[in-house]
Amino acid sequence: MQTRHGFQIRAQRQLAEINAEAVLYEHVATGAELLSIQCEDTNKVFGITFRTTPTDSTGLPHILEHSVLSGSAKYPLKDPFIELARGSLNTFLNAMTYPDKTCYPVASQNPQDFYNLIDVYMDAVLHPRLTEDVFSQEGWHYAMDAPEDALQIVGVVYNEMKGVYSSPDSLLGRFGRRALFPDTTYGHDSGGDPDAIPTLTYEQFRQFHQTYYHPSNARIFFHGDDDPDERLRLMDAYLQGYAKIEVPSQIDPQTRFGEPQTLTLPYDPGDGENQGKGMIAVNWLLQSTDDVERTLALNILSHALLGTPGSPLRKALIDSGLGEDLAGEEFVEDMFEQIFSTGMRGVAVENLDKVETLILETLTALADEGIPPGAMEAAINSVEFALRENNSGRFPRGLVVMLRSLSTWLYDGDPFAPLAYEAPLASIRQRWSSGERYFEGLIQTLLLGNPHRVTVKLEPEVGALRRREEAVAAALAERRASLPSQEVAALVERTAALKRWQETPDPPEARASVPHLTLDDLERENQRIPLELTTIADRPALYHDLFTNGILYLDVGFDMRALPAELLPYVSLFGRCLTEMGTETEDMVTLTQRIGRTTGGVGFGTMISPMRNRPETQAWFFLRGKAMLRHVDDLLSIMRDVLLTARLDDQERFRQMVAEQRASGEATLVPSGHAVVNGRLRAHYTVADWANEQMGGVTHLLFLRELERQIARDWPAVVAKLEQVRDCLINRSVALLNATVDAEAWPTVCAALGDFLQALPVRETALSAWDATLPRGSEGLTAPAQVNFVGKGANLYQMGYQYHGSAAVISNYLGTTWLWEQLRIKGGAYGAFCSFNPRSGTLALLSYRDPNLEQTLQAYDGAGAFLRRAEIDHDELEKSIIGVIGALDSFLLPDAKGHASLVQHLLGETDELRQQIREEVLTTTADHFRAFADVLDQVAAEGDVVVLGSPEAIAAANAARNDSLRIQRVL
Numbered sequence: 001m002q003t004r005h006g007f008q009i010r011a012q013r014q015l016a017e018i019n020a021e022a023v024l025y026e027h028v029a030t031g032a033e034l035l036s037i038q039c040e041d042t043n044k045v046f047g048i049t050f051r052t053t054p055t056d057s058t059g060l061p062h063i064l065e066h067s068v069l070s071g072s073a074k075y076p077l078k079d080p081f082i083e084l085a086r087g088s089l090n091t092f093l094n095a096m097t098y099p100d101k102t103c104y105p106v107a108s109q110n111p112q113d114f115y116n117l118i119d120v121y122m123d124a125v126l127h128p129r130l131t132e133d134v135f136s137q138e139g140w141h142y143a144m145d146a147p148e149d150a151l152q153i154v155g156v157v158y159n160e161m162k163g164v165y166s167s168p169d170s171l172l173g174r175f176g177r178r179a180l181f182p183d184t185t186y187g188h189d190s191g192g193d194p195d196a197i198p199t200l201t202y203e204q205f206r207q208f209h210q211t212y213y214h215p216s217n218a219r220i221f222f223h224g225d226d227d228p229d230e231r232l233r234l235m236d237a238y239l240q241g242y243a244k245i246e247v248p249s250q251i252d253p254q255t256r257f258g259e260p261q262t263l264t265l266p267y268d269p270g271d272g273e274n275q276g277k278g279m280i281a282v283n284w285l286l287q288s289t290d291d292v293e294r295t296l297a298l299n300i301l302s303h304a305l306l307g308t309p310g311s312p313l314r315k316a317l318i319d320s321g322l323g324e325d326l327a328g329e330e331f332v333e334d335m336f337e338q339i340f341s342t343g344m345r346g347v348a349v350e351n352l353d354k355v356e357t358l359i360l361e362t363l364t365a366l367a368d369e370g371i372p373p374g375a376m377e378a379a380i381n382s383v384e385f386a387l388r389e390n391n392s393g394r395f396p397r398g399l400v401v402m403l404r405s406l407s408t409w410l411y412d413g414d415p416f417a418p419l420a421y422e423a424p425l426a427s428i429r430q431r432w433s434s435g436e437r438y439f440e441g442l443i444q445t446l447l448l449g450n451p452h453r454v455t456v457k458l459e460p461e462v463g464a465l466r467r468r469e470e471a472v473a474a475a476l477a478e479r480r481a482s483l484p485s486q487e488v489a490a491l492v493e494r495t496a497a498l499k500r501w502q503e504t505p506d507p508p509e510a511r512a513s514v515p516h517l518t519l520d521d522l523e524r525e526n527q528r529i530p531l532e533l534t535t536i537a538d539r540p541a542l543y544h545d546l547f548t549n550g551i552l553y554l555d556v557g558f559d560m561r562a563l564p565a566e567l568l569p570y571v572s573l574f575g576r577c578l579t580e581m582g583t584e585t586e587d588m589v590t591l592t593q594r595i596g597r598t599t600g601g602v603g604f605g606t607m608i609s610p611m612r613n614r615p616e617t618q619a620w621f622f623l624r625g626k627a628m629l630r631h632v633d634d635l636l637s638i639m640r641d642v643l644l645t646a647r648l649d650d651q652e653r654f655r656q657m658v659a660e661q662r663a664s665g666e667a668t669l670v671p672s673g674h675a676v677v678n679g680r681l682r683a684h685y686t687v688a689d690w691a692n693e694q695m696g697g698v699t700h701l702l703f704l705r706e707l708e709r710q711i712a713r714d715w716p717a718v719v720a721k722l723e724q725v726r727d728c729l730i731n732r733s734v735a736l737l738n739a740t741v742d743a744e745a746w747p748t749v750c751a752a753l754g755d756f757l758q759a760l761p762v763r764e765t766a767l768s769a770w771d772a773t774l775p776r777g778s779e780g781l782t783a784p785a786q787v788n789f790v791g792k793g794a795n796l797y798q799m800g801y802q803y804h805g806s807a808a809v810i811s812n813y814l815g816t817t818w819l820w821e822q823l824r825i826k827g828g829a830y831g832a833f834c835s836f837n838p839r840s841g842t843l844a845l846l847s848y849r850d851p852n853l854e855q856t857l858q859a860y861d862g863a864g865a866f867l868r869r870a871e872i873d874h875d876e877l878e879k880s881i882i883g884v885i886g887a888l889d890s891f892l893l894p895d896a897k898g899h900a901s902l903v904q905h906l907l908g909e910t911d912e913l914r915q916q917i918r919e920e921v922l923t924t925t926a927d928h929f930r931a932f933a934d935v936l937d938q939v940a941a942e943g944d945v946v947v948l949g950s951p952e953a954i955a956a957a958n959a960a961r962n963d964s965l966r967i968q969r970v971l
Contacts, residue, residue, distance in 0.1 A: 003028060005232035006239070013416045018390065018401065020223075022416055025232065030215035031244040035405060035415050036231055037223040037398070043091055043891045044114045044224030045398025047105035048125055051219075051249040051410055052097075052212045053185040058200035059192015060208045062097040063139040063157045068104075068209070069095060070134045072120075073127035077506035078134075079825075080120055080514050086816045087516030087879030089113045089886035092396050099177065099190050099335060100251060101410055103403075107396040109891060111226060115234070116515040122238045125213055133501045135202050137825060143495045144480075147488050151480040153198055153472070154851070160830040161192045162786040163849035166465060167671045168267045168279055168458055169345070172328050176283040176341060179263050179454040184254050186335065194786075215239050217247035219409055223398030251336040251411065254285060260453040266461035268784040270971040271951070273705065274666065279458040280352045281328030281343030282359050286446050288337050289408055292417040293424035295333050296383075298340070298446075300428065301439050302331035304371060304379035306342060309580040310592035312375060313342065316362040318656050322355050323347035324663035334407045340447065343456075346663045352457045360448070367443040374589075376439060378596025380429060385600040385628075387421050389551060391893060465784045466952060502825050512875065519878055519922065522885050526914050529901040536750065537757035541737040542905060543750075544898040548741055551600065552749055553626045553895040555738035555902060556639060560608070560619035561767035562728045567721060568694045568770075569703040571621060573657060574725045575604030577646055578623065581653050584645040588653065591642070598634035600626040602642070606695065610688045610840045611907050612803070617688045617769070618906050621729055626895065629745050636756045643730050643760065648722040655711050662704035669701075669971055673789030673948040674831065674848040676781070676970075681946040683775060685795035686840045690772045698781060698970055732760040734767075740898030778945035780954035780965030787829075787849045788949035790856045794939045797841030801935050805920025806928035808887075810867070811836045811843070813880040813929070818866040819845065822859035827852050834863075838917075839907065843939060853947060853957045864936035872926040884921050 002008070007025040010033075015022050020039035027034065052061040069081035077083065085093055092107035104125055106117035135141075140155035164170050174189060181187040189196075222231045269275050289295060305313040306329045314326060324346025332339040344355050392400040401419060409415035431438045483491070532543045560571065579595065579602055582588040595602050602625040609618050623643060627635035648654075669676055676698060683693035693699050711718055735757065741749055797803070815834040823832035831848030845860045870876075892900060904914070947954060947965060958964040 005229070006236035007034060007232050011414075011416070013420070015416065015419050017387070017421055018419060022419070023228075024415060027215065027236070027239055029244065030239050030242045032215040032218045032220060032235075032239055033409070034220040034232070034235060035222070035409065036228050037401065038228050039224065041224045041397055042109050043107055043396045043398065044109065044111070044226045045092070045105060045107045045222070045396050045402065046114065046118050046121070047103055047221040047399070047402050048121065049101050049103045049219045049221070049406060049410070050125070050212050050217050051100060051247075052102045052190070053100055053249050053251060054188045054190045055185065057189040057193040057196040058204070059139070059157055059161060059189065059197050060200060060205065061102050061190040062161075062192050063135070063200070063205065064209055064213075065095045065097045065102050066138040066157060067130055067134045067205075068124045068128040068213070070138060071129040072123040073129065074123040075120055075510070075513050076129060077510040077514070078502075079820075080124065082816050082820055083511065083514040083516075083879070084117060084120055086812065086883045087514070088117060089517065089882065089889065090117060091886075091891040092399055093117065097190055099186050101406065105399050105402060107398065109889075110517065110521065112521065113517055114226060116517070118234065119515060126215075126238065128209065130206055130209060132202050133498055135205050136498055137502065139200060139205065140197050141498065142491055144488070144491050145495060147492055150473075151476040153476065154828045155197070156824060156828055156830060157192055158194060158197050159787055159828045159851045160849050161197065162194045162851075163670065163830065164191060165194055166785045166787065167667075169327060169667050170671070171265070171267055172279050172281050172343070172456055172458055173341075175263060175265060176281050176328065176454060176456045177339070179261065179456060180283055180285045180339065180452070181254050184252055186254070212247060212249060214245060214247055215242045216245045217249055219406065221402045221405070223401055253288070254337060254452075256285070257452045259451050260455065262455045262457070264457045264459060266464050267458040268464035268466075269460040269462060270784040270969075271462065272969060272971050274346070274971070275460055275462055276348060277346050278349045278352050278460055279327050279343065279345045280347060280355050281341050281456050282356055283328070283339060283341040283454045283456065284447055284450055285452040286338040286340055286450075289333065289335070289411060290413050292408065293427055294442075295338070295407070295418070296421060296424050297428050297438065297442060298331055298338070299333065300379050300383045301442055302340065303383055304375050304439065307379065307382070308592040308596065310375070310589035312366060312372065313359070313362050315589065316358060317342075317344055317355070318660070320358055322351045322358065324659040325667075327667075334403065336411050345667060346659065349459055352459075356455050363443050363447055367440045367448055370437065371439055374593040374597075376432060378593040380432065381598070382596045382601075384425060387425070389549070389600060389626075391895065393893075396891065465786055465950070469786060499826065502821070516879055517882055519881065522882065522922070523889070524918075524922070526911065526918050527889055528911055529897045531901050531905070536737060536754050537732070539732060539735050539737065539757055541739070541753065542902055543746060544740040544901055545743045545746065546740055546894040546897060548894045550629050551626055551741070552629060552632050552635070552745070553740040553898055554624070554635065554639075555899060556623045556643075557620045557736045557738065558729045558731065559734035559767060560606070560621050560729065561617070561769075562731065562734050562765045563725065564728075564768065565691075565770035565772065567725050567728070568691055569700055570721055570725050571606060571695050572700075573654070573661065574722055574729075575606075575621070576657055577648055577654070577722065578642040579603060580657060581647045581650050583641050583647060585641075595638055598627065598631045599638065600628075602635070602638055607903055607906070608688050608691050608695075609903075609907060610686050612839050612909065614908065617691070619688070619691065620906065629741075632749060632752055636752055640756055640759050648726065649719050651711065651715050654718070655708070658704055658707050658711065662701065662708065665701045665704065666971055669783050669948070670785045673785070674791075674833070674846050677789045677791040677946045677948050678835065678844055678846055680779065680781070681791045681793045681844050681944060682837070682840065682842050684944050685774065685798065685842045687770055687772045689840060689842065690774055691770060698968070701970065727763070728765065730760065731765055732757060732762045733765055735760060738898060738902040740894055776944060778963060778965045779947070780957070780967045781946070781948040782951040782954055782967060782969045783948060783971035785948070785950050787851055788847070788853050788856075788947060788953055790847045790850050790853055791844055791946045792857060792860045792939070792943050793842055793844035794943035795840065795842045796836070796935055796939075799935070799938050799942070801841070803838050803841070804928065805917040806924040807836050807838065807932065808884045809880045809921055809924040810929055810932045812883045813876070814863055814867075816883075817870070818863055819859065822862075823847050823850065823856055827855060827859070829856070853949060853953055854960050857945060861940035864933040864940060867929050867933035867936065870929065872929050877924065877926060881921060881924055885918070888918060888921070
């Protein structure tokens with residue numbers, strides 16, 4: 001067989017579904033497999049994946065994922081990953097640990113940048129410097145700064161997983177998977193259980209890399225318009241010197257249970273209103289991934305059962321009133337054996353068993369009586385639309401293609417099969433349309449008739465996390481007491497030595513070894529999105545001539561300044577009412593099925609923002625929809641019906657929606673604590689951010705809790721508020737349109753939009769400037785968590801700062817140097833961010849899953865001094881500029897381009913202004929850094945602090961601070 005750069009072709013296929021040519025190669029010498037997908041996508045993707053199958057829950061795959069990016073033979077510095085992030089135009093740069101694989105993908109639109117990223121990643125995974133310092137920093141280590149100090153456990157992954165294990169939703173899923181797979185690798189936590197992580201040794205860590213990170217265990221992936229021959233040549237060079245070996249990563253099937261099982265565990269609900277509420281998930285182990293038609297059918301079935309508010313299983317659970325929101329709902333297809341799971345959160349403990357009974361009874365009725373045809377047709381069409389649209393959102397399309405192919409390829413199956421969906425989709429549609437009880441059969445066979453089922457119940461135990469922390473502290477104290485003095489001295493020295501290593505700068509030659517672009521490689525001009533401004537039915541309309549593969553993307557906007565400020569908290573609920581409560585002629589189920597049958601989705605969104613250098617706030621409510629061109633009339637008919645005739649008076653459905661939204665908000669507090677802190681902090685400074693917090697932050701969560709009581713107490717008053725929102729918003733006088741579609745279709749679409757607008761009511765209205773009382777001062781938000789989320793910030797414009805594009809460069813530099821080093825490297829936090837919004841002028845310093853609090857605030861306050869002493873040489877400056885240009889030129893799919901252009905237009909951000917900012921970024925100098933140090937000193941002196949953490953952590957911080965945090969319990 002012919003060899004090409006050391007590779008032989010094993011299979012090849014033209015994939016019409018993604019308009020690509022795919023070739024599967026095998027590297028002759030090592031057995032490494034390479035999937036090469038050639039297509040017209042300029043956003044090029046590379047990835048190397050290893051099948052990593054843990055045998056315990058020490059988090060070995062996860063710790064190794066962090067560690068291999070912490071220096072390699074060719075790039076001998078402590079953190080080449082962050083160096084890449086600073087000086088690259090990458091559109092994706094990360095690594096991910098899954099239950100059975102570890103992936104290292106990168107993406108870029110710039111060919112040289114793309115090859116630079118590949119070079120660093122390949123050397124990282126094959127030749128990492130896995131020193132004991134790296135293991136201690138990224139994994140875990142005992143730490144003592146002085147002989148009299150308490151013994152501590154410190155490590156990035158250790159702290160990250162403490163955060164993960166603080167989330168009840170995470171526990172529900174992780175314990176469900178463990179219980180389903182007691183005998184296989186899936187019974188262990190590849191991310192790491194905080195109780196098990198400190199049992200991992202350095203020797204086990206190194207051995208895991210030697211065992212699994214070998215080319216014989218690698219799946220290599222390329223996608224995009226780069227040279228396919230160069231792909232092979234590059235990879236062959238990296239794989240030289242390796243020989244084919246047998247890697248013990250095979251995954252065995254789980255022995256099936258003879259009868260269902262139940263697992264009951266405690267979780268900490270906090271001190272709030274959830275003390276009597278539990279969670280439950282019913283989990284089934286299905287079959288292997290080798291049958292792609294069945295996998296696609298299960299995706300469709302999952303969508304039919306749970307994917308919309310009108311889906312029969314979801315509706316049965318919500319309508320029962322047994323719980324507040326669904327939990328654990330998912331079909332997991334990217335494992336050797338698949339899982340289906342569903343359940344509820346916010347369930348009274350005495351009702352947990354009733355939820356399981358209801359799930360089984362509902363599935364039995366659907367299997368016996370049939371799934372409603374409308375639900376199945378909508379589900380099939382929704383899944384088909386998603387496949388054809390191939391909309392990967394903010395991720396590169398190639399990354400989604402890689403993960404989809406790995407769902408079979410990782411288990412030695414056909415990597416093309418999950419991508420070639422036309423034949424299995426046609427087969428499924430034919431079987432269903434012919435009257436075959438295909439989906440009912442799947443329910444009966446894989447769920448009802450399947451005894452391999454595990455029900456996981458989480459019952460509330462107030463203070464469980466505090467007691468866990470106390471138990472860990474007691475065990476550490478006991479260990480400390482047992483250590484002889486010489487071991488204490490050695491531990492203190494080891495702690496000091498690790499800190500010296502962390503604080504020692506990498507040699508200039510090591511930093512210079514990491515490849516990066518130069519300013520000469522950058523485009524001087526901003527990318528421009530096609531925009532035509534016009535009027536339709538006397539209202540402003542924006543049109544973007546972009547290739548959308550036969551899809552219309554439409555935003556119907558209404559100026560939210562027509563609303564009184566007191567109605568802002570109702571906006572998100574009103575948006576849901578439009579598509580989740582039915583209309584005057586259709587109930588909720590019929591409406592959601594109609595949406596699924598004829599469109600790619602209809603939903604709402606909002607945009608509230610200050611305007612740069614202007615006092616106004618722009619605030620817009622959008623009804624957003626998408627559909628194939630042949631269904632434009634259907635889309636507009638649906639949008640017209642929901643805007644004009646949506647029901648707002650269904651008390652029970654609205655109560656359900658409020659409970660779902662409140663429960664969902666509570667569930668995301670700890671997993672997304674940095675976002676909560678960021679929103680709350682910014683609300684201290686501008687009306688726009690205050691309004692956003694009213695509509696989606698802590699204030700909104702408190703509003704939802706009170707609204708639940710008001711629904712029961714005075715429902716007519718609630719309906720009156722919703723009707724007032726509709727009367728103020730749904731008004732052609734405050735409307736605009738934004739359409740993204742190709743030029744050939746635009747005349748027809750334009751005519752239809754005119755008829756659509758003419759149907760909207762016209763009312764005189766006055767736009768208001770909301771009178772907001774901003775919540776200045778420092779705050780401590782308490783929730784059951786083993787880690788903290790720490791923010792400090794201020795509004796720079798209110799301090800007199802005049803915006804210059806260099807602020808973006810400096811923010812990028814701070815986040816990837818000082819904050820990264822102080823918070824993550826030394827402090828053990830998982831994330832550190834410096835975020836400056838040039839529209840509002842607010843700068844926020846943030847941490848994520850942070851074991852510290854006061855130490856982090858001290859680091860924030862030291863940022864100005866750091867900038868003054870930092871050596872901002874040519875390379876440092878160039879890399880920071882390149883990183884910002886990469887963000888400015890981020891890759892967007894057509895729908896995102898159209899919406900981004902709309903936002904820029906509304907905020908008065910012309911192409912000329914954006915070009916001016918780009919020039920300021922490109923001409924940033926070291927002097928700009930020095931001047932910004934004074935600004936940071938002002939933030940240190942005058943900024944507000946917002947922290948989300950445990951009551952104990954915040955109480956300890958208050959005891960140490962002169963200006964105490966104003967405490968508010970949020971969970």
